[in-house]
Amino acid sequence: MELLFVHGALVRDGDWWWSPTAALLDRAGVRSRSVALPSCGEAPAADGTSGLVADAAALRAALDDVDDPDGAVVVGHSYGGTVIAEAGRHRAVARLLFVSSYLPDVGTAQGTIMADEPDPVSIGDGGEGRLAVSGYDAASFGARFLQDADPDTQRAGWERVTAQDATAFVTPTTGAGWQGVDSTYVVCTEDRSTTVGLQRSHAARATRSVDVPTGHHPFVTRPDLVAEQVLALR
Numbered sequence: 001m002e003l004l005f006v007h008g009a010l011v012r013d014g015d016w017w018w019s020p021t022a023a024l025l026d027r028a029g030v031r032s033r034s035v036a037l038p039s040c041g042e043a044p045a046a047d048g049t050s051g052l053v054a055d056a057a058a059l060r061a062a063l064d065d066v067d068d069p070d071g072a073v074v075v076g077h078s079y080g081g082t083v084i085a086e087a088g089r090h091r092a093v094a095r096l097l098f099v100s101s102y103l104p105d106v107g108t109a110q111g112t113i114m115a116d117e118p119d120p121v122s123i124g125d126g127g128e129g130r131l132a133v134s135g136y137d138a139a140s141f142g143a144r145f146l147q148d149a150d151p152d153t154q155r156a157g158w159e160r161v162t163a164q165d166a167t168a169f170v171t172p173t174t175g176a177g178w179q180g181v182d183s184t185y186v187v188c189t190e191d192r193s194t195t196v197g198l199q200r201s202h203a204a205r206a207t208r209s210v211d212v213p214t215g216h217h218p219f220v221t222r223p224d225l226v227a228e229q230v231l232a233l234r
Helices: 014-027 051-064 080-087 138-145 151-158 196-203 223-231
Strands: 002-006 031-034 072-077 093-099 123-127 130-133 183-188 208-212
Touching: 002 014, 002 051, 002 080, 014 031, 014 223, 051 072, 051 080, 072 080, 080 093, 093 223, 138 151, 183 196, 183 223, 208 223
Parallel strands: 002 031, 002 072, 072 093, 093 183, 183 208
Antiparallel strands: 123 130
């Protein structure tokens, strides 16, 4: 089994975010890699695409390269779930795992998903048609997104925050790649970024859900819990 990790919004370097869980999975014989998202400046966009559409194209291209006869598990974190939706159905996808993420209907933009959150993440102009987190520093970012990590890990996470193409947040989805695919949703009950209520509303669309007592990034802070859910999908 192969695994593809699709990270969330406004960060880069998915390999770093996923690495604690990847190490555990590697010992269990599961190959994993992250998808570089063009909207976050990690890879060139396909011709004529940008934002969410470019990210979905990058995921489809990564799936095209899957050669495991058992197919792939795709893990979507936060905005990564919207990328999975936009990518649509793909022959290589065997299972889906959503971590504090979203399973949007066709026609739903990322910004719309977050519109009713009571304490939204502050976002500002990142220049050149991009958006970025606003008003945070290493300490406040760590306290909100990685409160269950040590200070060094919080600082390393902050170093990977980046501006992102604004169209990633306003483009309505044209697909619902999660529909008809066996899926597990990991609800992060101590998440300070996405409310548990919003998580549960999307978890209801998955095949099953499980609660974990973590913040927004359990694959960093409790990789054992995330690896357990991945291995249960084999």
